[in-house]
Amino acid sequence: MTAQLFGFGTHSTISALELSGNKVVFLLLGLIEMGRQFGNLIRMRHIITYTISPFEQRAFANYFSKGIPNVWRRFRAQVFKVAPPFVLTYLVYTWANQENERLKRKNPADFANDE
Secondary structure: OHHHHOOOOOOHHHHHHHOOHHHHHHHHHHHHHHOOOOOOOOOOOOOOOOOOOOOOOOOOOOHHHHHHHHHHHHHHHHHHHHHHHHHHHHHHHHHHHHHHHHHHOOOHHHHOOOO
8 A cells, every 4th residue: 555655656646545534645745745846856854054135145245355355365376386387388389380380381492493
């Protein structure tokens, strides 16, 4: 009987309706869970989340006084770790393209005697 009630088939709701008494409650709980929206598809246990009202938030609090100096500080701390590989890659790339163009050219001395 529980296999019919909690089964994955289409007949699980019909078998729950045919049962009498408190078994219909399981059907109602199943229908409630079927209507969940995306993002709330599963019920997580022992996970606590906290939210704040959008009216209490300050999206740009301390944006100019702390945000821009923080970005500059982080940029200065990382620029010498990130920039050298990019500069080296650019130099190798431009050298390789120039060398390729030079090697593709024909030697004019080979065609000096052609008329």
